[in-house]
Amino acid sequence: MIKYIIKRVVMGLVALFVVSILTFFLMNLVPGGPFMSEKPPSPAVQAMMEEKYGLNKPLTEQYVTWLTDLLKGDFGVSYRMQKNRPVLTIIKEMFPTSAKVGAIAMGWAIVAGIALGCVAAYKRGKLTDSILRVVTTSGVALPTFVTASILLVVFAGGVWNILPSIVGTSSSWKAYILPCFTLGLNPMCNIARYTRSAMLDSLGQDYIRTAYAKGLATPFIIFKHALRNALIPVVSYVGPLIAGILSGGFVVETVFNVPGLGRYFVQSINNRDYPIIMGTTIFLSAFVIAMNLIVDILYRVIDPRIDLSKGVE
Amino acid sequence: MAELKKPPMGSLQMDSDKVDQLIEIATLSPADFAPSTEEEKEHFIQPQKSIGYWQDAWRRLKKNRVSMVALGILILIMLFAFVGPMVLPYKYDQQIRTSLNLAPMQYSEAEQTARAAGESVFPHIFGTDTHGRDILARTMMGTRVSMSIGVMAALLVLVIGSIYGSISGYFGGMVDNIMMRIVEVIYSVPEVLVVLLLSISLRPWLENFLNTNTNSAFAQPIRVLGSSIIAIFISFALLYWVTMARIIRGQVLQLKEQEYVTAARALGASSGRIIKKHLLPNCIGSMIAATCLQIPSAIFLESFLSFLGVGVQAPLTSLGSMCSDALGGMYTYTYRLIIPAIILGIMLLSFNLFGDGLRDALDPRLKK
Numbered sequence: 001m002i003k004y005i006i007k008r009v010v011m012g013l014v015a016l017f018v019v020s021i022l023t024f025f026l027m028n029l030v031p032g033g034p035f036m037s038e039k040p041p042s043p044a045v046q047a048m049m050e051e052k053y054g055l056n057k058p059l060t061e062q063y064v065t066w067l068t069d070l071l072k073g074d075f076g077v078s079y080r081m082q083k084n085r086p087v088l089t090i091i092k093e094m095f096p097t098s099a100k101v102g103a104i105a106m107g108w109a110i111v112a113g114i115a116l117g118c119v120a121a122y123k124r125g126k127l128t129d130s131i132l133r134v135v136t137t138s139g140v141a142l143p144t145f146v147t148a149s150i151l152l153v154v155f156a157g158g159v160w161n162i163l164p165s166i167v168g169t170s171s172s173w174k175a176y177i178l179p180c181f182t183l184g185l186n187p188m189c190n191i192a193r194y195t196r197s198a199m200l201d202s203l204g205q206d207y208i209r210t211a212y213a214k215g216l217a218t219p220f221i222i223f224k225h226a227l228r229n230a231l232i233p234v235v236s237y238v239g240p241l242i243a244g245i246l247s248g249g250f251v252v253e254t255v256f257n258v259p260g261l262g263r264y265f266v267q268s269i270n271n272r273d274y275p276i277i278m279g280t281t282i283f284l285s286a287f288v289i290a291m292n293l294i295v296d297i298l299y300r301v302i303d304p305r306i307d308l309s310k311g312v313e
Numbered sequence: 314m315a316e317l318k319k320p321p322m323g324s325l326q327m328d329s330d331k332v333d334q335l336i337e338i339a340t341l342s343p344a345d346f347a348p349s350t351e352e353e354k355e356h357f358i359q360p361q362k363s364i365g366y367w368q369d370a371w372r373r374l375k376k377n378r379v380s381m382v383a384l385g386i387l388i389l390i391m392l393f394a395f396v397g398p399m400v401l402p403y404k405y406d407q408q409i410r411t412s413l414n415l416a417p418m419q420y421s422e423a424e425q426t427a428r429a430a431g432e433s434v435f436p437h438i439f440g441t442d443t444h445g446r447d448i449l450a451r452t453m454m455g456t457r458v459s460m461s462i463g464v465m466a467a468l469l470v471l472v473i474g475s476i477y478g479s480i481s482g483y484f485g486g487m488v489d490n491i492m493m494r495i496v497e498v499i500y501s502v503p504e505v506l507v508v509l510l511l512s513i514s515l516r517p518w519l520e521n522f523l524n525t526n527t528n529s530a531f532a533q534p535i536r537v538l539g540s541s542i543i544a545i546f547i548s549f550a551l552l553y554w555v556t557m558a559r560i561i562r563g564q565v566l567q568l569k570e571q572e573y574v575t576a577a578r579a580l581g582a583s584s585g586r587i588i589k590k591h592l593l594p595n596c597i598g599s600m601i602a603a604t605c606l607q608i609p610s611a612i613f614l615e616s617f618l619s620f621l622g623v624g625v626q627a628p629l630t631s632l633g634s635m636c637s638d639a640l641g642g643m644y645t646y647t648y649r650l651i652i653p654a655i656i657l658g659i660m661l662l663s664f665n666l667f668g669d670g671l672r673d674a675l676d677p678r679l680k681k
Contacts, residue, residue, distance in 0.1 A: 011494075015501040022507060026514040141662040143613055145620045145636060146654040153647050247505035250621060255640070266621050269513050277513070281506045288503040 005297060012289045019285045020070070023278050024063050075279035087279035091261060095283075098253065098260030101176065102245045105184035109241070113188040114234065117195020118227060121203060132192065139189030144248040148182045148255040179256040183248050187241045194237050198230035205229075232303045239295040243288050370598070373674040380670025383663040390660055394456035402435045403447035405454035406628040439652055442638070451630050452653055458631040459612050459657065462542060463664075466549040466611035471604045473550055474557025475596070479588045481558065482565030493562075496555045504552045508614065511551070512544040512623045519543060541624050545615055553607070560603050564596040598675035606668035609661045616657055632657040 057065075069076070075087035120132040139147075155178060202208065203226050211221045246262070253263035261280060268276040349357070364372070374380055398405070439448035481492040568574065569592065577587050593600075616633030618624035625631040632653040639649035 011497055012501060015498045018498055019502055019507065023510060026510055137666070138658070138662060141609070141665045142658045143616055143620075143633075143661070145617070145633075146658050149636060149640065149650050149654060153644075153650065243503055243505070246503065247617070250505070250509075251617065254621065265509075269509060270622060272513070277510065281510055284506055285503050289501055292501060 001300075004300070008293050008296065012293050015289055016282075016286055020067065020282055021063070023281050024066060025059070027274050027278055028059055028062075070282065075282075076275040078276050079273055087275050090264070090276065091279060091283050094259070094261040094264050097258060098249055098262055101179055101183060101252070101258060101260060102249060104176065104180040105182075105248075106187065106241065106245055107184075108180065109184035109188035109191060110238075112184075113191025114195050114227075114231070116188075116192040117234075118199055118222060120192065120196040121199030121230075122222060124200060132196075136189040136192045139185055140193065142186075143251075144182060144186060145251045145255060147185055148252055151178055151182055152255065179252050179258055182256075183245060183252045186248060187244055190241070190244075191234060191237060194234050195230060198233045199226055202226045202230045232299075235295070235299050235302060239292040242291045242295070246284060246288060366598075370674045374670055377670040377673065380667050380674075383667040383670070386659060386663045387667060390456060390656070390663070391460070394453055394460055397453040398450060398457070401447070401450050401453065403450040405450045405630060406446065407450075408444045408446055439648065440646075442649065443642075448649060448652065451635060452632075452656060455630045455632045455635050455653060456656055456660070458625060458629060459615055459633070460660070462545060462615045462631070463608040463612035466546060466553075466615075467604045467607035469546060469549055470554045470557050470607050470611075471600060474554040474603075475561045475593060475600060477554065478558035478561030479565050479592055479596075482562035483569055483584060483588055483592065485566075485569075489562075496558055499552060499555050502552065504548070505617075507552060508545075508548040508618065509621070509623060511548045512541055512618055515544040515547065516541060516623075541618070541626055545611075545618065545624070549611065549614075553610070557600075557603055557607070560599055561593075561596055564599055565592050568592050568595050599672075602668065602672035602675050605664070605671050609664035609668070612657075612661060612664070632660075 066076075073088065075091070077084045077086055078090065116132055116136070120129045120136075123129045208221060208226055211225050216225075249260065249262035250266055252258065253260045254266050257263070261284070265277070265280045265284075268280065439452060441447055442451070477492065477496075481489045481496075565588075574587060574591055577591055582590075615624055615631060616636070619631045619633030620637045622634075622637060625634050635653040636650055636657070639646065639653070642649070
């Protein structure tokens with residue numbers, strides 16, 4: 001167990017290191033430097049700026065400086081969007097909103113996905129199962145921005161005007177319905193599909209027949225005996241789910257104007273505010289990698305049948 | 314006497330009359346080598362035709378009704394995207410100043426006067442956009458761009474993944490260990506972030522490259538494709554091949570234990586030849602199925618990037634960037650958003666369903 005955790009932590013750190021190298025050197029591919037604007041500064045001013053930010057040193061030295069600053073918790077300052085504000089402060093300000101929307105979306109996706117998966121497995125081959133299969137397959141295939149824009153048209157102006165289309169800082173809970181629903185839709189469909197096949201697997205096991213033979217009530221068998229064992233493979237999906245919520249977050253926050261980190265990241269891309277792009281990339285990568293690690297370890301704690309000394313398959 | 318010749322039960326010695334029979338069989342006359350007559354041939358026809366791998370797979374695929382419908386839809390979409398622009402009189406980047414913001418099937422004043430004069434004017438079936446460009450033509454072009462990017466990126470993934478996976482699986486041991494560690498590291502990199510980063514930082518770099526090396530051999534394809542598409546390809550080449558590599562490696566690990574590989578090695582074939590001639594052709598089923606499932610994920614990524622504004626650049630268009638453009642006037646011109654979104658959705662769904670069916674047909678062992 002300990003060996004496994006150490007291995008995964010090292011792996012995660014290596015991945016993060018790769019991301020940081022990629023990020024840094026990709027940023028430096030960009031010609032012109034970060035101080036280019038409509039009227040370029042005079043060479044003297046530019047030299048001074050470069051001196052100030054250490055941009056006149058060789059790339060590898062710059063990378064080492066950047067990395068040591070990063071390890072000390074210094075993400076640099078914004079060049080453009082919020083001039084000279086530390087990137088870390090901006091992230092701290094923006095991330096809670098994203099996390100809130102993401103957590104609600106994940107919550108409903110897990111609850112509804114498992115419930116629908118159980119229903120589909122129990123009604124296997126019936127009309128309910130077919131309808132659910134059509135819904136979940138389309139939900140998995142459709143990109144988030146397609147569902148987001150269709151929902152926006154239907155519920156926020158086009159057909160009915162019952163929900164607000166944008167989320168402000170002081171919006172009521174109603175404003176969060178559409179973004180959270182959209183963000184959770186794709187993961188929900190995925191979870192429902194996973195749950196269905198896992199439930200079918202576990203409903204065919206001998207202990208289920210034993211439970212029926214003992215005369216237990218059907219709901220009891222489904223929820224206590226079948227679902228508990230079916231949930232184990234579903235848990236392994238939660239790791240990729242977090243990454244999916246993240247990439248969906250960029251789109252959902254852009255479409256619904258949620259003042260979160262995802263939308264800010266997209267804006268910083270369009271504004272070419274490199275320190276923010278770099279800082280956010282590193283921060284979100286670390287977040288996703290850490291979450292994946294925690295989920296994988298938990299998965300192995302939940303299911304003792306998995307041999308920890310063997311690698312991840 | 315004859316009984317004496319018979320060996321005891323269980324003896325390894327042969328029955329003498331059986332030996333005689335065998336000798337009789339072994340002495341063949343030239344007549345035995347004569348070609349068979351038609352009559353004899355007819356007796357020899359096998360009761361059932363043998364069915365090859367591809368025929369068998371096709372038969373299984375045909376039985377899967379969902380996949381066949383998906384295949385039909387894909388063919389229709391392909392016709393729409395590749396034949397459609399040839400038939401349509403409007404070009405995707407042609408701006409008609411007199412017909413801005415037309416609703417579907419609406420004619421501009423200039424076109425109405427032309428129609429009144431007896432000329433036949435092709436209708437704008439999906440209307441026109443704010444620059445007076447025909448939306449049907451743009452949708453066709455966008456579908457073509459999205460589809461081509463998807464197919465090309467999937468092929469790129471196929472090439473890199475199968476080379477990497479087969480080398481790792483074939484050599485095994487330390488090589489496999491190191492190569493799979495690399496795969497695991499790439500696997501845990503959150504790819505969306507890196508792809509976004511790549512697409513923004515490569516663009517100015519490529520443009521710079523274009524401006525400095527105008528006549529270089531690489532400049533032409535880059536100019537034709539546009540830097541953002543190149544960035545998508547690079548990100549696929551960097552990050553998305555790992556799943557394919559894992560699939561191929563798993564297959565090669567199984568296949569390399571087969572006798573024909575041992576035989577080939579005994580005959581002195583090099584490792585490269587064994588991989589090329591013996592191992593990879595035998596994984597072709599899972600290679601095709603995995604590639605087909607890679608296409609929708611590439612289209613998905615391209616439309617995601619285009620939607621966020623870092624993908625395909627104007628005047629070229631893709632379904633994702635059309636959706637993104639339409640978002641501004643989505644309440645007034647809802648159809649401009651809905652049309653590309655629905656085509657994209659149907660295309661992704663069909664690719665997924667067809668890919669699933671293809672995987673089941675080509676690799677029946679994988680079926681769950």
